[in-house]
Amino acid sequence: MSERARRRDPHLAVKREVLVRYLDAWTPVALRSQRGATYVESGAAEFVVDAFRVFGESADRMDDGHHLDMVLVGPAVELGERPEGLTVRTLTDPADLKVTGPVLAHLDAVAEADAWRLVDQLGKGKGREVLLSLPAVEQADEYRDHLHSKGLTCTVAVELVDDDGHAELLLFATGDSKHLAIFKNELWAADEFAGIRYRDPHDTEHALVDISLTPQLLPLRRVLLAELTRRGPTTVADLQQHTLMETIYRPADAVNALTSAAAKGAITKEPEKGRLTPKTIVSAA
Incomplete structure (x- = not known):
């Protein structure tokens, strides 16, 4: 798909960029685990390809027992040659998800009930993180409370609002405040010309803020x-x-x-x- 075609969906463009930016930071750290790391992807093929590319760029870190398991929830996606140490498998039933070590789950374009089942399957192990896209902005506090109950106590919820006023809710949750800070840095480093502005669900004035490294405060x-x-x-x-x-x-x-x-x-x-x-x-x- 061309860059011009992708720009027709500004939500997708920003979500892809934020995911890639965070994966660039998450992957080297996750690969330090001797138990291996797991990445769970439930979104569109574009997300799968983006993640696979990021992991390929870290191929030199996948040795001496350090490996990464890429789990696709839904149909398989055609990918190129896999670096040694990277496994790719598909999963049809969220109940079958079994993970060890650090985990990042990106849940987009999946039924809400399935998304929460996947979150529940991650358990409360150290190094579990979730990035979700959900439509119901008004339920942001309810979503955060559920994530907190799973031990993911460091969260941020941000509305992605396009020029027509259509909003999607992006939620990131982790148990590590340092990783939350890293995610926020990548959130504000996204493309400011993508046609999306941010809104804090807790802002009583519902102000829209341009994406910028020096945002309106x-x-x-x-x-x-x-x-x-x-x-x-x-x-x-x-x-x-x-x-x-x-x-x-x-x-x-x-x-x-x-x-x-x-x-x-x-x-x-x-x-x-x-x-x-x-x-x-x-x-x-």
Whole structure:
């Protein structure tokens, strides 16, 4: 399929890019496991081909017992020559999924009930991660609660909204806050001209934000000011952690949003002079 044809579906274009970017970061780490790693793919053939290409680029890491199992949920996809250490198999029944070691499951274009059955099959082992695409934006909190119950306590939910206002929900869940931070970095590094803007399901103003390495921070500033009002004086580090765990933004974005709020007199800081640091204590003005 040509690049021009793919651009007709901006949701697909952004989801593909975010997946590839995260796979580039996830694969070398997952392959360190002596138990092997597993990648589960339930989406369109484009996702399968993209993932297979990324894994091929890591072929030199698949030796001395380090291997990767690529599990396709649904029909088989024609692929090229497989590097040694990479196995590809198909799965028709999610109940048959058995995994060990680090796992990343990308669940797209699969029935919602099957998606959650696959999540349940992953269990609560260390290194389990899920990237889901779901249509029901209004159920984002319910989805997050279910993922938390499976031990995937570090989550981000972001709405992908096209120029016509059509939204899809993208959910990433992991048990590792460092991996959540990595995913968010890749999320904001996606193509800003793809025809998609982001929206935080928790934003009361439902603001649409352009994809950018330096995104518009007004929605985050609202969240942080509300959190300061709720908590009282707190450190910048605590608000960075809140940003990571509860918003679509990155910890570094919290510093920029708080710096802007301080310049506008919306917050006070201690010490009063100097730049914000993680130890700086801030309060709502």
